[in-house]
Amino acid sequence: xxxxxxxxKVLAANAAAAAELRRRFAAQGTLVVNLISSPGSGKTTLxxxxxxxxxxxxxxxxxxxxxxxERDAERLRRLGIPAHQILTGGACHLDAxxxxxxxxxxxxGALDILFIENVGNLICPTSYDLGEDFKAVLLxxxxxxxxxxxxxxxxxxxxATVITKADLLPHVAFRLDEAREQVAALNPECRLLVLSxxxxxxxxxxxxxxxxxxxxxxxAAAR
Amino acid sequence: xxxxxxxxKVLAANAAAAAELRRRFAAQGTLVVNLISSPGSGKTTLxxxxxxxxxxxxxxxxxxxxxxxERDAERLRRLGIPAHQILTGGACHLDAxxxxxxxxxxxxGALDILFIENVGNLICPTSYDLGEDFKAVLLxxxxxxxxxxxxxxxxxxxxATVITKADLLPHVAFRLDEAREQVAALNPECRLLVLSxxxxxxxxxxxxxxxxxxxxxxxAAAR
Numbered sequence: 335x336x337x338x339x340x341x342x343k344v345l346a347a348n349a350a351a352a353a354e355l356r357r358r359f360a361a362q363g364t365l366v367v368n369l370i371s372s373p374g375s376g377k378t379t380l381x382x383x384x385x386x387x388x389x390x391x392x393x394x395x396x397x398x399x400x401x402x403x404e405r406d407a408e409r410l411r412r413l414g415i416p417a418h419q420i421l422t423g424g425a426c427h428l429d430a431x432x433x434x435x436x437x438x439x440x441x442x443g444a445l446d447i448l449f450i451e452n453v454g455n456l457i458c459p460t461s462y463d464l465g466e467d468f469k470a471v472l473l474x475x476x477x478x479x480x481x482x483x484x485x486x487x488x489x490x491x492x493x494a495t496v497i498t499k500a501d502l503l504p505h506v507a508f509r510l511d512e513a514r515e516q517v518a519a520l521n522p523e524c525r526l527l528v529l530s531x532x533x534x535x536x537x538x539x540x541x542x543x544x545x546x547x548x549x550x551x552x553x554a555a556a557r
Numbered sequence: 558x559x560x561x562x563x564x565x566k567v568l569a570a571n572a573a574a575a576a577e578l579r580r581r582f583a584a585q586g587t588l589v590v591n592l593i594s595s596p597g598s599g600k601t602t603l604x605x606x607x608x609x610x611x612x613x614x615x616x617x618x619x620x621x622x623x624x625x626x627e628r629d630a631e632r633l634r635r636l637g638i639p640a641h642q643i644l645t646g647g648a649c650h651l652d653a654x655x656x657x658x659x660x661x662x663x664x665x666g667a668l669d670i671l672f673i674e675n676v677g678n679l680i681c682p683t684s685y686d687l688g689e690d691f692k693a694v695l696l697x698x699x700x701x702x703x704x705x706x707x708x709x710x711x712x713x714x715x716x717a718t719v720i721t722k723a724d725l726l727p728h729v730a731f732r733l734d735e736a737r738e739q740v741a742a743l744n745p746e747c748r749l750l751v752l753s754x755x756x757x758x759x760x761x762x763x764x765x766x767x768x769x770x771x772x773x774x775x776x777a778a779a780r
Contacts, residue, residue: 337563340563372595372596372677373595373707373708374697374699374700375700400707401708401709402707403703405703424680424710426649426678426680454595455649455678455681456596456677456678457647457649457676458680458681474597476597476697476722481596483625484623484677486625487624502725502728506725
């Protein structure tokens with residue numbers, strides 16, 4: 335087998351596991367969001383702010399992916415939601431079988447929304463379906479507005495682009511219009527949000543997107 | 558062949574190509590630095606500032622790795638140094654054969670220092686030797702001080718950790734001491750520098766590290 339053959343086989347096995355997860359999440363009425371970004375773009379900080387905003391109304395849970403350390407799951411458990419850490423060893427992305435194993439290893443109970451925080455990496459997680467309803471890609475304003483065109487695969491596939499750390503905009507040379515144009519060129523349907531999990535700016539729009547997505551999924555299931 | 562067999566075969570082929578590159582760079586007396594970081598940590602901006610500081614005294618060149626866009630090589634060519642862009646398509650790291658092909662495709666002339674700016678990714682580039690003298694890992698202060706323990710492989714193998722965007726320290730909750738301790742725990746020999754390519758703070762120490770490394774390489778070759 336060549337390298338390409340092996341990759342295709344791995345992706346096919348992943349797709350089968352993801353389809354099984356998607357059926358299970360549909361039966362449970364759980365919205366699943368796969369969060370993807372560079373290391374340090376603020377995925378866990380966004381989840382912390384989301385839990386503070388939505389946990390009073392919704393049952394939330396999280397699966398955290400990292401090469402090493404339990405730190406991110408611990409941060410979310412401190413806020414009172416079930417969170418399971420997957421340690422990938424050296425692997426640069428999560429796969430659907432790891433998500434299935436995480437669901438078997440921890441009792442999440444019935445969830446309204448399950449967040450899957452992928453390994454910090456703008457490239458490799460893109461190809462691995464985890465049974466999610468949609469991918470959200472985060473881009474912090476400190477990373478520069480050129481990233482959508484440099485990493486087109488994830489910005490083409492994500493249903494939402496979340497520009498994070500907007501509170502730092504006065505201190506960096508980030509051209510928001512340019513980022514917006516690049517995302518629109520790659521993916522005209524993509525929702526683009528600008529927020530700061532630290533100040534709360536833009537968080538209401540993010541929470542509304544989650545609530546609407548959950549409602550839409552449950553309405554579709556009821557029909 | 559299993560997935561592991563394929564990976565081992567790929568890494569063995571890469572190691573052979575890297576060894577050939579290393580012999581060539583030794584014969585030419587060219588210092589080679591492999592820059593690795595998350596997307597948006599400031600690799601190209603550091604190179605721009607380095608060129609402004611050192612190009613009057615040294616012959617510099619750059620090989621730029623990206624999934625897509627010629628943007629980074631263009632930024633460096635505008636400063637008057639030879640720069641070649643490798644577009645990896647979807648691949649998440651550079652390999653030694655791509656570097657060899659880049660050297661064949663563009664006339665770099667005799668260089669004192671060749672910078673290889675890897676694809677923005679803290680994980681996958683770690684395993685691929687490019688014939689460099691040393692790897693430098695960049696970590697911007699906006700990414701958080703927890704990254705060395707979360708991405709231990711690269712912080713263990715890099716001879717230099719460069720903390721970038723130090724001008725943003727007043728605006729973010731980055732604990733420099735914690736980052737320093739994590740790097741020291743993983744890699745006691747690692748040089749740690751704190752700098753801002755925007756303000757120039759710390760740039761002299763970085764340039765000195767490069768000059769000393771070049772002198773050391775040439776002195777060793779002369780013996």
